[in-house]
Amino acid sequence: MAIRAREAVVAEFLRKALAVEPLGVAKLDMMARAAGLLGEHQYITQAKLFRRAKDALGIRSVRNGFGKGGGWSWEWPPASNVPATSSARHEPSTPREPVVPREWVQGVARLEQHRPPPDIPRHRWTQVVKDCHAFLNSPEAERAAQLGWRTIELFGCKPNYPFSYLGEAGLLWHVNGGKVIKVHRTWAVIDHSVNRSPHTFYRRDVDPEKITLAWQLRPKR
8 A cells, every 4th residue: 555545544543533532542552453554563653654644633642640550642632623634745744742751741740749848838739739730731831842941940949948939930830720821932821710810930040059840859757
């Protein structure tokens, strides 16, 4: 089968597989093997035909959970319609995979809501942990990585009494129950809940020797 014809077959497979709901990558692997589109030891995230079709169709990757129990799913973008025909002829020259750094995912997975550092109130620590998880599960995490935001600019803080030094803290310490709705190269917008207007956070040039990461703070004994 010609390469372009095989691309059309793979694109049609993905349209049908994801038409009802998002599917985990592991399940898609099994379905693709059953359909004869993958070899026994091949995976859709590594197969060029699947990566090209994914990008051409606008399918996105979403992280579900963290740590050993987490995984990736493929889904259509919000409010999108499943394309009726293959757009493989418009494929980009370089396929793109998710670019959320593993350090962010693994670091946030280490945060424990029930074990706050001794100099942070439990309710505030709980909110920071929730905000970090929500950010990683949003498209803005991938966008931040693409724009070159450093780990320390997102999750960094003073090693002692971080809420007393928010001027030197990273983006996620300022969310406080809101939502990061847009990340730009030098700033980000945080949408707060009722009766609070959006807040703009600007990237800061911090001294790495004076800043630590949220998951490096020692929990209360």
